Amino acid sequence: MATERLIYLPLGGAGEIGMNCYVYGYGKPGEERLIVVDLGVTFPDMDSTPGVNLIFADVAWLEERRDRIEGIFITHAHEDHVGAVGHLYERLRVPIYCRTFTAIHARRKLEEYGVAENAVEVMQPWPETRTLGPFKVGFVPVSHSVPESSGLVIDTKAGRVIHTGDFKIDYTPGVGEPFDRDLWRSISKDGVKALVCDSTNVFSPHEGRSESSVGPEIRRFVSEQPGMVVATTFASNVARVRSLARAGVEAGRSVCLLGRAMRRMVEASFEAGVLEDFPTTIGPEEAADIPRENLMLIVTGSQGERRAASAQLSRGRYLGLSMKEGDTFLFSSKTIPGNERGVIQIMNALSEQGVDVQDDDNGRYHVSGHANRPDLLTMQDIVDPEIVVPMHGEHRHLREHAKLARAKGRKAVLAPNGTCVDLSGKEPTVVEFVETGRTYLDGTVQIGAMDGVVRDRIRMALNGHCMVSVILDEEDAPLGEPWVDLRGLPTTGQSGDPLTEVIEAELDRAVQRADDKVLGDEKRLDELMRRVARQVAHREIGHKPEVTVVVSRLS
């Protein structure tokens, strides 16, 4: 009889920043009862996922073991942790546990899929715990950049696991619970098997700064501006949004929140009771009547999102409001790698309007929500775990985090997505590699990353598309010339003649010359047409397009 074991299996988030999805299991090998921590999304980009709406972890492995899942725990309300609950609920159909503020967001996402709100169970923070099968799980407040972020204490017979979730060590976070060192010490004092820990900022060498260090800088900045001030930050950073709003009010300005996410987050904070003192705000209609030097807008779109308020304001009017010479735009945010182009585009569009743009000035107007390198060591000291398991990071972050732990004499395991680790023994042991992947939400359909749909889109974007129609009569003889339609291709090439006509002429010659074996064989005719079209295009325009051949037979 095999002994029971405790396993850890990341399906998303360990190999990227985003798309968090971690599995813990306890039981006999292959029969473990399971809990899931976080069901997040990551965002598509034109380079690798054009046209895709959202990306989340492929949960096929979980779906096949649905009857073994006890529950899903969501650590906090960021999209990369809660974003996929609506899209994946039907495939897993297990209870979702989270704290009040997070529950508001999770329920809204489920509602879009018609899932009743009781799918989400609200839990109070530690010392409340929930026993599910072999697990006893509790939410331990941590400081981060969204209210009610929590780490998890996961107890099994194999010992205690602490899953930090995203966190920073902030004793004065403004909104949400301060980091409570005593609490973390007390939950750790009887020994911790494994610390599964956020790796995002492992390359940031200096101790992280408190959210409260930003407020005074913002206040000074806003008070010095002559015209309208527009500030953007992550909507979910309610503490920051409040600091911005307060800075506006203190500078004698009326404050208007723009962007759906911005208003939603503030409302959810009130609803959850984590925010009691937010300045009075006005609506956009009222704002339009206020002298610009008495107005401050707090807007969405700090990452350059094309449809968000920031981008719309940079392009012109938004809800009757617009910026002009003498106004100031403040990015109280950092640009996430990959989003630079969009953000720079906004900065230049604002510059063209004569607007002064202020970035975060190397952290003067923004602090990160993640623990930096020294803070990760602090956390290790507090928890003093047997094993450190780096999570939430690209491969380089996980690797660096493991090195950091080992340099301090701790055991650490590098476990990217799909690596199933047995945490029961004295040493962490990789017991299996599970096939993992990504699922794309494409319109309303979920497709696999490897289905070829996106690959075909990228090919059409890079190569253009040439469509060839050939009609054959009852005797397989061509009826008229082949017809060519082009998309995303130059209209003329080296010869100076229309490219469609040049290709059609060569296709016609090829069809005329083709023997009955070719004309009677779908595949060979398709191949011939494709080859000729690509050759002619290459000669004329220097590259080979994607080709689709439609052969119609009259019969």
Added chain:
Amino acid sequence: MATERLIYLPLGGAGEIGMNCYVYGYGKPGEERLIVVDLGVTFPDMDSTPGVNLIFADVAWLEERRDRIEGIFITHAHEDHVGAVGHLYERLRVPIYCRTFTAIHARRKLEEYGVAENAVEVMQPWPETRTLGPFKVGFVPVSHSVPESSGLVIDTKAGRVIHTGDFKIDYTPGVGEPFDRDLWRSISKDGVKALVCDSTNVFSPHEGRSESSVGPEIRRFVSEQPGMVVATTFASNVARVRSLARAGVEAGRSVCLLGRAMRRMVEASFEAGVLEDFPTTIGPEEAADIPRENLMLIVTGSQGERRAASAQLSRGRYLGLSMKEGDTFLFSSKTIPGNERGVIQIMNALSEQGVDVQDDDNGRYHVSGHANRPDLLTMQDIVDPEIVVPMHGEHRHLREHAKLARAKGRKAVLAPNGTCVDLSGKEPTVVEFVETGRTYLDGTVQIGAMDGVVRDRIRMALNGHCMVSVILDEEDAPLGEPWVDLRGLPTTGQSGDPLTEVIEAELDRAVQRADDKVLGDEKRLDELMRRVARQVAHREIGHKPEVTVVVSRLS
């Protein structure tokens, strides 16, 4: 009779970093004789220019005035200054002037188009000048990050213009001429009408550091590594390549240059006589036999380019060489905004191989080639021009640079691409806005940015492509069912049936119901098919594809 005037007209580079192309004119309005400074390229990206090979300024304005152009001056050998000479020579056909090192590159580019090398005339640096029509032009050495970079002194009856080209103030650049303050003072002492000045680093608040500050840091770093060291930097930064090679040799390592551009640049430097003491290097075959702790590779691809040596090594073997656990990869470079994804991809791929990756560590292993904010002020002090004209920068850089000059009591003019400025009078005056744009090199064809080709590619990438074929007989009656082919679209949607079949069925119903007016009218039938296909797709998969309809009539 109109008086003569001196005009400045940027066609590229003033509104972006890259794609430099500036025009100066002197003469009666509309009859000015012209010179062109730089003919550079910028690089495409998947977001806005998928499938495009290179981008350069639309030179239609110049082409129409070809008989008025006296010559083209190339300031230095970076692609964003010299990259388009080959592609545009035939359209302009005027002599190209540059210094020896730059000429080697310009000639190679022209050679690819079969243009004889005497199209390029080599000039010696100041005090040599060339008189062309109303212009007298000389090359003044500046320090930058490629050998023989130069500013231009452009004299006309309206006074002296100094066009800095790209530059930094570096008194110990290693390779190439140091910044010669006395020389710059002497050319400025009799009064300078306008300083047309690089704006790239206007947001960098601290004085720039010398190239020579990097060498010792690199040497220390390389000497401390246990395994193979691979370092990447811009191939054109020959001083850096030499520092890297020297660090390798001093650490007892054989040095191998990988990547065509890397070898070319070093060879061109020898040919131009700007490099005399470069360590002996070995080829990749020889390198494969050397113990890894005695080996250093210097490779191309610091910006994450997918086909360059860095990316290839990160994915596995390259020319028989590969990296492994214990090796080190050094980015002696900074990531240009927009290239982050590619660079991070390499870093993670290396991490997966167990390779330690070192970035530039906030400037420890890399310095910029451009003048920072205080250096721009130093340049203004040295030259003491009547007018400052910021060039080479995005709009926000140009604007900030103009503000910086004005804050020091100088006149400045914000002139983005297409802004024709009269520099003759006491105040710079915008006299005209010229329509400018971008030309894409697409395969071997030059297409206009607004031609719609790239727009169609982006649409196919975002929306997928649905092709509909309909055949009508001699009486305009449908022959068989419409046929649907899909590319870049999910195969099934909400109904669970194949998407092609669902669309075909609805198209068939629509065709059967259509009256003769529709069936007889190409445009109306096309519109009907398109509308139905998009509606069905939207219902099934939640988004509307691009649709191409091919109607074939048997007649």
